[in-house]
Amino acid sequence: MAFLAVFALALSLATGRLADRWSDQLARSSTVRISAPEDQMPIQEAAVLEVLRTTPGVADARLMSRAEQAALLEPWFGPDLPIETLPIPSLVEVIESEAGFDPDGLRLRLAAEAPGAVLDDHTRWRRPLVEAAGRLRAFGLIAIGLIALSTAAMITLAANAALAANARVIGVLRLVGAQDSYIARAFVRRFTNRTLSGATVGTVAGLIAIMFLPAADEQGGFLTGLGFQGWHWLWPLAIPPLAAITAFWATRLAAIRTLRGLT
Structure with a gap:
């Protein structure tokens, strides 16, 4: 999921740059046609x-x-x-x-x-292009949100399954005096650490894949500028901690709810 999030983030940032470039280039140039x-x-x-x-x-x-x-x-x-x-x-x-x-x-x-002269200030071309780039940017952000929700859902299901599979162990821990908060912390710590490790590997793999994409080229079309530029390379570094935070709360809520249902 972190791998996909890197590409979704790259798409969102690239379309933002594309919209700015199209708007700037077309806004400052016009054409006069003489017939x-x-x-x-x-x-x-x-x-x-x-x-x-x-x-x-x-x-x-x-x-x-x-x-x-x-x-x-x-x-x-x-x-x-x-x-x-x-x-x-x-x-x-x-x-x-x-x-x-x-x-x-x-x-x-x-x-x-x-x-015989007609002025074309590119307004009819600029607006649809910028709007299309804006929709692509929104699509990238929506994709990131869906990835986060999917990650939370999968972690919740995995935590519920793990808790259900260890119901007898949880019962023994309760008999020796373990509180539900202690048991929940153990599951939360386990799933959060695994999510952080997996998200880190996925983010690194995504960044490596992005590095092999063609560089931005005015003659090469949109896909040649899909990578990160400048300080935008720092944005993917936020994916692992955000994934860990998502895992923490998803596992915590699932653990508390499931432990209350276990007798």
Whole structure:
């Protein structure tokens, strides 16, 4: 269970980083698409660049080359797409400053200066991506909670079975004067120590497995960044003590309840 908890924790932290990265990258970049007749394209491109250069909140604006546009289309249409013969609109990459710009005001200026220009501030893409990453992060946290509940349930069943199997021994201990609290402490100590040892082994195995996952790569997709980064490597160290605490209370409650039922 500790092994699975390490991966669930890694998933939760990785999706958090992914959501932050997507939000930051898409929030600070926009695209202006220019569609116009071929003879009007240079005029509108120049007009758009001039509008962007004089717009407060725009840190940089540059016209993407045909080679860059071909690279963007290559994953869908292959490397042999005759882009020079196709009526593909021009693209202007816009980088926002920290203050940002007013998208509605910029759209009005573009409509006046370059009627064929359309601003895309990536809002419709950013929100679903960030929401999806947030759901994955919640899924990881829910998985950790389910693992904890499953661990507590299994420990409770094991403690009940052990107490029932040792009913005669418990009866003898009671005859010689042992209190139920003493008997319960013996079972609690045994199960807590075993849980701590097992959780430690599982956590170490999980960390070793995480270390062999591919490192974060912008071109490699989501799974390449599933490992821990920076001080996040300290988070799994909390799994063994939390497992021991769970075992302590689960065994204690089970022992007290079971001992009361034994006659």
